[in-house]
Amino acid sequence: MTRQTTRRNFLIASATVAAGVVGCGSIKNHSTSVAQEQLPVKTAMGERELGRTGVRVPIFGLGGAGKTPIDKANRELQAIAMIKRALALGIRYFDTAASYGSSEYHLGKVLPFHRNQVFLATKTGARDRDGAWRDLERSLKRLNTDYLDLWQLHHVSFEQELDKIFSKDGAIQAIEEAKQQNILRLSGITGHHEPDVIVEGLRRYQFDTTLIPINAADKHHPRPFIPKVLPVAQQRGVGVIAMKVPAYGRLFKPGVLDGMHQALGYTLSQAGVDCAIVAAENIAQLESNVEVARAFEPLPQTALAEIEQRTAASWQDNTFFRAWS
Numbered sequence: 001m002t003r004q005t006t007r008r009n010f011l012i013a014s015a016t017v018a019a020g021v022v023g024c025g026s027i028k029n030h031s032t033s034v035a036q037e038q039l040p041v042k043t044a045m046g047e048r049e050l051g052r053t054g055v056r057v058p059i060f061g062l063g064g065a066g067k068t069p070i071d072k073a074n075r076e077l078q079a080i081a082m083i084k085r086a087l088a089l090g091i092r093y094f095d096t097a098a099s100y101g102s103s104e105y106h107l108g109k110v111l112p113f114h115r116n117q118v119f120l121a122t123k124t125g126a127r128d129r130d131g132a133w134r135d136l137e138r139s140l141k142r143l144n145t146d147y148l149d150l151w152q153l154h155h156v157s158f159e160q161e162l163d164k165i166f167s168k169d170g171a172i173q174a175i176e177e178a179k180q181q182n183i184l185r186l187s188g189i190t191g192h193h194e195p196d197v198i199v200e201g202l203r204r205y206q207f208d209t210t211l212i213p214i215n216a217a218d219k220h221h222p223r224p225f226i227p228k229v230l231p232v233a234q235q236r237g238v239g240v241i242a243m244k245v246p247a248y249g250r251l252f253k254p255g256v257l258d259g260m261h262q263a264l265g266y267t268l269s270q271a272g273v274d275c276a277i278v279a280a281e282n283i284a285q286l287e288s289n290v291e292v293a294r295a296f297e298p299l300p301q302t303a304l305a306e307i308e309q310r311t312a313a314s315w316q317d318n319t320f321f322r323a324w325s
Contacts, residue, residue: 058293063277064097066248068082094111095241098122104138127164133177150185156190193324198212251318
């Protein structure tokens with residue numbers, strides 16, 4: 001039996017399992033038994049196109065890792081409640097990864113009911129073809145879906161990793177094969193360590209998206225992401241998804257920013273940024289974040305400059321994630 005046949009059989013089996021979970025014959029076509037759970041088509045949040053993909057997403061999405069119950073195995077009830085509340089608030093973009101604890105599992109408990117109304121993104125940290133396929137198969141099974149809206153190469157930090165990814169048996173082969181089998185809509189590259197590596201990745205392959213840190217503190221870093229990555233992404237039509245927007249809340253320490261309205265406002269006001277993903281510690285925080293996203297309007301240059309000035313003395317504390325690899 002060939003590897004492709006095995007994968008097709010795996011996907012069929014996964015879809016059958018998922019159908020049992022959601023109580024319908026297909027993940028993409030829901031039966032009337034869950035019709036009462038259908039979500040409004042329109043949300044109160046603004047939308048933007050992801051680069052030149054033709055895919056529009058809300059400007060604010062929910063992150064599935066960090067200080068959140070979504071990735072915690074012992075907090076399933078809280079995780080499911082948060083995911084359901086996010087849907088009710090109008091969130092349609094959900095971000096996770098193969099390495100995010102129980103995140104995919106928890107999302108797979110809720111999102112299949114609304115699969116054709118949400119944008120589901122996950123990631124693989126594998127750099128080789130076979131390892132990436134293993135992650136993809138596990139992700140599909142845990143998420144209870146037979147396709148992904150976006151599959152991303154996770155936390156790419158060094159040029160040696162790019163060499164492996166783009167080698168004969170590299171992870172890029174898994175992306176190409178999965179696209180050919182209609183398992184993926186879009187592919188992306190993510191990183192929070194070195195902007196030059198992300199730029200090189202974008203030059204080596206026509207990724208659809210990139211997920212990178214976009215916040216006011218990172219501007220002061222010796223190698224900032226905004227001026228290095230955004231122009232290349234715009235030139236190549238790559239969608240930009242922002243992460244590390246409040247730097248895990250460190251931007252809200254006394255003397256820095258006043259709150260999410262400044263952090264998210266700064267991020268979404270950057271030319272070329274299409275949306276931002278932020279995790280939430282609890283439902284109250286989630287609701288507050290969504291309220292800010294709903295009220296967002298692009299900030300004038302004077303406001304952006306003031307925010308940058310307020311982060312100038314604390315940029316090192318707020319770019320701690322740059323050391324991760």
